[in-house]
Amino acid sequence: MPSAKTTAAALGLTAVLVVGAAPAASAADPDTHVASTAALAGVDYDTWRHDVAAVVAEARPYIEARAENAGREKQAIVLDIDNSSLETDFHPFWELPTPAIADVRALVRDAHARGVAVFFVTARPGIIYSLTDWNLKKAGYPVDGLYVRSLPDLFAEVSAYKTEKRAEIEAKGYTIIANIGNNTTDLVGGHAERAFKLPDYGGKLS
Numbered sequence: 001m002p003s004a005k006t007t008a009a010a011l012g013l014t015a016v017l018v019v020g021a022a023p024a025a026s027a028a029d030p031d032t033h034v035a036s037t038a039a040l041a042g043v044d045y046d047t048w049r050h051d052v053a054a055v056v057a058e059a060r061p062y063i064e065a066r067a068e069n070a071g072r073e074k075q076a077i078v079l080d081i082d083n084s085s086l087e088t089d090f091h092p093f094w095e096l097p098t099p100a101i102a103d104v105r106a107l108v109r110d111a112h113a114r115g116v117a118v119f120f121v122t123a124r125p126g127i128i129y130s131l132t133d134w135n136l137k138k139a140g141y142p143v144d145g146l147y148v149r150s151l152p153d154l155f156a157e158v159s160a161y162k163t164e165k166r167a168e169i170e171a172k173g174y175t176i177i178a179n180i181g182n183n184t185t186d187l188v189g190g191h192a193e194r195a196f197k198l199p200d201y202g203g204k205l206s
Contacts, residue, residue, distance in 0.1 A: 033045040033090050033091075036089060036092070037090075037206075038083075038089040038090045038204070038205060039090075041089075041201075041204040041205070042204065043089070043201055043204050043205060045090055048199060048201075048205075049101075049103070051198075051199040052101060052103055052104065052198055052199065053103045055197065055198050056103040056104060056106075056107050058196065059178060059180065059194075059196045060107055060110075062177075062178070062194060063077065063107070063110075063111050063116070063177060063178055064110070064111075064114070066177045066178075066193070067111060067114035067115060067116050067177070068114070070114075070115060070116075073175055074117070074173050074174045074175065075115065075116045075174065075175050075176075075177050076116060076117040076118070076119055076144070076169055076174040076175070076176050076177070077108065077111055077116055077117075077118055077119070077176065077177060077178045077179070077180065078119045078120070078121055078166055078169065078176055078178070078179045078180070078192065079104070079108065079118070079119070079120050079121075079179075079180045079181065080120075080121065080122060080162075080180065080181035080182060080183065081120055081122040081124065081132065081136070082122070082123075082124075082182075082206050083101075083182050083198070083200065083205040083206060084101070084104065084180060084181045084182045084186065084198050085100065085101060085104055085105070085108075085120065085136065085139075085141065086098045086099065086100060086101065086139060087099050087101055088206060089205050089206055096131075096135065097134070097135045097138040097139050098135055098139065099139055100139035100140055100141060104198075105139065105141060108141060108142065109140070109141075109142065111178075112142040116177065117145070117174060118141065118142050118143060118144050118145075119144055119145040119146070119147070119169055120132075120136060120141075120143065120145070120146045120147065121147045121162050121165045121166065122146070122147065122148055122149075123149055123158050123161070123162075123185075124148050124149065125148060125149050125151075125154060126148045126149060126150050126151070128148070129146065129148045132146065132148065133146050145169070147165040147168075149161060157185075158185040159184070159185040159186075159188050159189055160189070162185065162186060162189065163188070163189030163190065163191060166189070166190075166191035166192060167191050169191075170191055175193070176191060176192040176193065177192075177193050177194065178192065178193065178194050178195075178196060179191075179192035179194070179195045179196070180195075180196045180198065181195075181197065182197065182199060182200040182205060183200055183203075184197070
């Protein structure tokens with residue numbers, strides 16, 4: 001079953017499709033992070049960015065080395081979206097587009113420039129596929145594929161769903177050299193050479 005956080009985020013994003021987005025706050029507005037879901041959960045934005053950067057610094061040399069030795073191999077990286085690619089819990093849902101996590105975006109762009117395909121596998125429901133695709137591209141991500149949950153998937157274990165989608169990517173001939181997410185459900189189940197876990201502080205981030 002989807003978590004309460006996932007359901008709330010999905011409903012909030014769906015509401016945007018119906019009522020439209022409110023004017024975005026200035027990036028320099030300190031209230032943007034102070035009033036965020038993450039702040040209410042006791043997660044400091046600057047600490048989180050520092051911890052994310054540490055994981056990216058670990059992933060970067062590995063991805064660069066693998067891409068350099070790719071030969072004719074079709075390579076891919078797979079990413080979760082919320083708080084793994086986008087700063088979801090650090091911005092109100094109506095402030096669209098949700099900004100990218102800068103360090104992760106830089107890593108992904110560099111990998112893509114080296115010929116690595118970029119796939120996103122998210123627990124978001126299919127009803128917000130178009131919005132999610134638009135947000136990722138607007139935030140500056142290359143998108144070679146985006147997988148969202150169909151109605152039957154919403155009643156399955158998230159980890160099983162994400163494992164199945166990685167297997168589908170492999171079936172297309174790709175070697176998944178890295179899988180990046182902030183929750184264990186993003187990473188368990190194999191079908192990736194390496195997994196890199198971003199911080200979620202014991203489930204405080206969705």
